[in-house]
Amino acid sequence: MTFSQTKADAGLVKALSGMVDSGRISHAILLHEDDGGGGVGVALAFLQYLYCRNRHDGDSCAACPPCNKIGKLIHPDIYFIFPVVLAGSSNSEGSPSEPYLVKWRELLLQNPGFTEAELYDALGFEGKATTIGASEANDLIRKLSRTSLEGGYTSVIIYLPERMNPTAANRLLKVLEEPPAMVQFVLVTHAPEKLLPTISSRCQLFRLQGDGATQALRYDDSGLFAELMDELLARDFASALETGERLAALPSRDNAILFCKFASEKMRRLFLLQQKLSALVPDADEAEKDWASKCRKTFPRKALEALDRSAQLIRRNVNLKILFTDLVNKLFLSI
């Protein structure tokens, strides 16, 4: 897959190809996509550019042998890891995701912009809990310690690293701390704030601007979010509760959900600003910078969990007044 076949905007393509051109490639790249945003396709396009023997005009040639193999998803030095339903005994050797590779390839070739749900449908996991487990991490470490078959980079694309269980995450962290030479990691995440901070800090983060984020930020909340943030930071619980009541009185449940999505996107921006990744939020305004500097480092993550949960409950018809009171209280306690 070439960059031109992906949903990456010109800025992102320039940043990724520029790293390869300059020879200063971060050994771990973290691509933040919205669900269904085509992040795995961009990860592949980046690797194809890295492996291509005839790059030109900022893109891979799509014709040389490495390009050809990557295009068919059969390059022997590129591994894929994604969450799967773990069988009862997880102490078995080998990669739990490997048996699903054929279906993974099929889906990825047909629909590089697949959603998480579409992946689980394709793999037959509907409604079951999925994980990237310790045995997957162990198997990966074994694979990365081998020499590459084609004499260049060995790479791995990890889809949804936030689904790693703690053991797997700690093993991956060790590899990221002391990466073997000529190993390239590309992590595709929906929620960078859910990763161990020690992992995300070792990666170079890129945001794949999707329609979801743009839409969420386009929502007009009539300044309610800003009011709430200022009240929470001023420790004015009574006013924050009043704002909560105004949120509960929004014209419809859809509106309440839109507010939660808007607030979530704002929290992600605060998270990035706090992590000194302001280059990823070039349009941050003074208010956002101010909030990021004043709230605790743990706040965006906790707020995102609470907002996520609230959006789910709104769909289930709970009492909005109780829900927003509870949400305001959780935000008040964690800010």
Ligand SMILES: [Zn+2]
């Ligand atoms: Zn090529």
